[in-house]
Amino acid sequence: GENVEQHPSTLSVQEGDSAVIKCTYSDSASNYFPWYKQELGKRPQLIIDIRSNVGEKKDQRIAVTLNKTAKHFSLHITETQPEDSAVYFCAASDSNRLAFGKGNQVVVIP
Amino acid sequence: DTAVSQTPKYLVTQMGNDKSIKCEQNLGHDTMYWYKQDSKKFLKIMFSYNNKELIINETVPNRFSPKSPDKAHLNLHINSLELGDSAVYFCASRDRGTNYGYTFGSGTRLTVV
Numbered sequence: 001g002e003n004v005e006q007h008p009s010t011l012s013v014q015e016g017d018s019a020v021i022k023c024t025y026s027d028s029a030s031n032y033f034p035w036y037k038q039e040l041g042k043r044p045q046l047i048i049d050i051r052s053n054v055g056e057k058k059d060q061r062i063a064v065t066l067n068k069t070a071k072h073f074s075l076h077i078t079e080t081q082p083e084d085s086a087v088y089f090c091a092a093s094d095s096n097r098l099a100f101g102k103g104n105q106v107v108v109i110p
Numbered sequence: 111d112t113a114v115s116q117t118p119k120y121l122v123t124q125m126g127n128d129k130s131i132k133c134e135q136n137l138g139h140d141t142m143y144w145y146k147q148d149s150k151k152f153l154k155i156m157f158s159y160n161n162k163e164l165i166i167n168e169t170v171p172n173r174f175s176p177k178s179p180d181k182a183h184l185n186l187h188i189n190s191l192e193l194g195d196s197a198v199y200f201c202a203s204r205d206r207g208t209n210y211g212y213t214f215g216s217g218t219r220l221t222v223v
Binding site for chain 2: 032034036038042043044045046049087089091093096099100102105
């Protein structure tokens with residue numbers, strides 16, 4: 001089955017700086033790569049996603065890049081704000097299920 | 111209107127008891143899931159149903175039994191609860207045909223004492 005690795009496990013950034021989280025996946029059949037943000041005590045929420053026929057996608061301060069050949073994808077958050085502090089999960093999917101990475105705790109220091 | 115709703119939100123129970131968690135989605139999705147999130151935040155899939163048919167059954171103790179009376183509902187029954195069952199359980203749904211991301215429920219925090 002699909003195996004998703006996510007690093008680093010924790011990331012502290014100064015407010016206004018950029019944050020980058022990287023993930024790798026194992027199954028070349030995976031074709032959909034969402035990112036979820038989970039605030040303390042809340043549900044994971046989809047923040048951005050990318051499909052395997054696209055190399056990059058941007059939504060305001062958030063962008064995701066995908067390298068199919070290397071089987072890795074990354075989340076970029078620019079101009080970080082305190083409300084960006086959360087756990088971020090990457091995932092990879094074929095048609096049956098999402099396999100999640102172990103999560104990355106991002107702390108934005110005011 | 112809540113898209114994916116779970117009840118109860120909190121559940122505190124003694125070891126050995128049997129309990130159920132209910133999940134309902136009003137998104138018209140055809141596939142529903144149960145995930146367990148442990149104290150280290152790892153999201154581990156347990157079960158998946160597509161149009162009432164079980165399609166994913168991970169290595170989960172037999173004490174856990176899912177039931178899907180229709181494609182909008184997926185319930186989780188747990189027998190003989192153990193301390194290690196304490197976790198947050200998330201229900202999720204998606205439209206398998208479009209292969210988009212899940213919509214998660216708000217979670218059920220289960221504490222076994």
